[in-house]
Amino acid sequence: MKGIKVVLLAVFVACAAVFPLGAQEAPRALPVPETVSPELAHLIAAGPFAQWNTHPTTAAEWKAWAASLAEAASRELPALRERLGVDMEQGDIGGVPVFIFPPKDLPEANRDRILLNLHGGGYVLGQGESGTAEAIMMAGIGKFRVVYADYRLAPDFPYPAAIDDAVSVYRGLLETTPAERIGVFGTSTGGAMTLILTLRARAEGLPLPAAIAPGTPWTDLTKTGDSYFVNEGVDNVLISYDGWLSEAARVYAGGHDLKDPMLSPVYGDVSNFPPTLLTSGTRDLFLSNTVRMHLKLRQAGVPADLIVFEGLSHAQYHMALMPEATFHFTELGRFFGRNLR
């Protein structure tokens, strides 16, 4: 891997580089797949995210941890925007702060289309600008104008604050743009919120977005799903449900039933959902979260597509500029291009 310059973007990887490795459970010894890009091979070989087993016990501890991760993640963002030719504007929509990412070379066909991005981070991470790498990559590679919702986070703002904010932004967008020209996407928690927003839109009588792309969505906040077990210690981003992730589920839910579809959308009624594209990886701790949702959508007759990347752990498709990222955001661009008016 020597000599390969990898641009690392996401909070987890940035921090794996910053902090010494110290996972309490060693991951299984597995060879790095031969056929992935050198950049992805580098991410796979980097070992586990050192802080996966963090267990904050107070709001202050959560916020200190989230702030340290946000700072590390934010450092690379100006260079990423520059490299991908993406501008950034700040504002608010529906009373919620947003970042807007217009690509400098927005295609004519996408001029009146908007994508809403909901970031990941377990409802506790990704504050402010720090979670915008995915939005920037979608704008720069997929060539859409992307609106990024800086929704409120737990533990200060537990359920339903985050999804309320996402719905408020969606309502705000509908004032200027018809739903047939709006797509929604996000990764991990943002993937789950993409699905929950669609459930909420239907429940509230709003028109549904024209298409949605939940990437490796956290569709089940309980430890239900085969890959929570099979890929435990295999996924080098999340490593295990039993680390910070289970704590995040708890503090966000704030006592609500974790299997409520508004928290775990795999238990929701997805009939008449719009075309959906899901993404995961063979090492993803959320592979089952993804494929269970995919099967449920297909069983409901929804046109739902699935892409699973070779060797990829959770959400790594937006953690570096690499061929897999280019492929992912190009596919999303094609998908939204086909399905938005």
Next chain:
Amino acid sequence: MKGIKVVLLAVFVACAAVFPLGAQEAPRALPVPETVSPELAHLIAAGPFAQWNTHPTTAAEWKAWAASLAEAASRELPALRERLGVDMEQGDIGGVPVFIFPPKDLPEANRDRILLNLHGGGYVLGQGESGTAEAIMMAGIGKFRVVYADYRLAPDFPYPAAIDDAVSVYRGLLETTPAERIGVFGTSTGGAMTLILTLRARAEGLPLPAAIAPGTPWTDLTKTGDSYFVNEGVDNVLISYDGWLSEAARVYAGGHDLKDPMLSPVYGDVSNFPPTLLTSGTRDLFLSNTVRMHLKLRQAGVPADLIVFEGLSHAQYHMALMPEATFHFTELGRFFGRNLR
């Protein structure tokens, strides 16, 4: 699981029931997923296929082993045909013996359409009628007339005998049915042959089938692919590449380069392939064989769909009559219904 009557169909499971478990490597201890059907949960809980680590050393040993598995697998087939309302005819097409499975209630729309089925079994198993469970289920559940090619097997007939026979049947079908009305599908080795047949058809100037559905295809005969490692000891059908599977690759290839696209189609040029539907499972040893092929097809611009079943090991979707099987063959029926003229 008590009280559940599971109809076990495929060679591996049938034999796991016949022989005491005796795998040399214990599988990883993993809970049975909670959300799969009771029948699939039963297959998952049944433990590893006892004979995965068989290493025949002579043609006679191969044939004795294949015959014993074929006998066990064949026993359930008449009841399966009866239950699914499927007839069986024997004949030959293009000089190759075939079994033909017309459903008793063939829909009018499918009257002039044909599906060619290529069975699995590592190019060494599935002789005669013994590999027909998948063809019967496709006919009975998916409601198509299915032609099953009883192609020649290794070690007596190494590469390219099997694929030559498959191509001969395809050529024979073209004499009465236009390619736009022909689909090809198969599982495991049969999934790989489905892809290789398409490569061969193009190379020989034949029209390509209208659509293909390779299920968990053996697209790489070498031990290349992340799930060969991650799902080793997790998949309870194949368990490991290093058992009978690697021996089968060797005796079929007969000295040819295992990475030749005619043996490992993931290395082939798939541009202009017809619409393709691939299937795998989260525990499948061939998950990477499947997703690597899927990504390659999408990169070539082929409309390629992927379904990954929760908790499923290799090819289990055709190993019992269960909701996952109904879903699989219904999806295949819809897929071919959409894509065949």
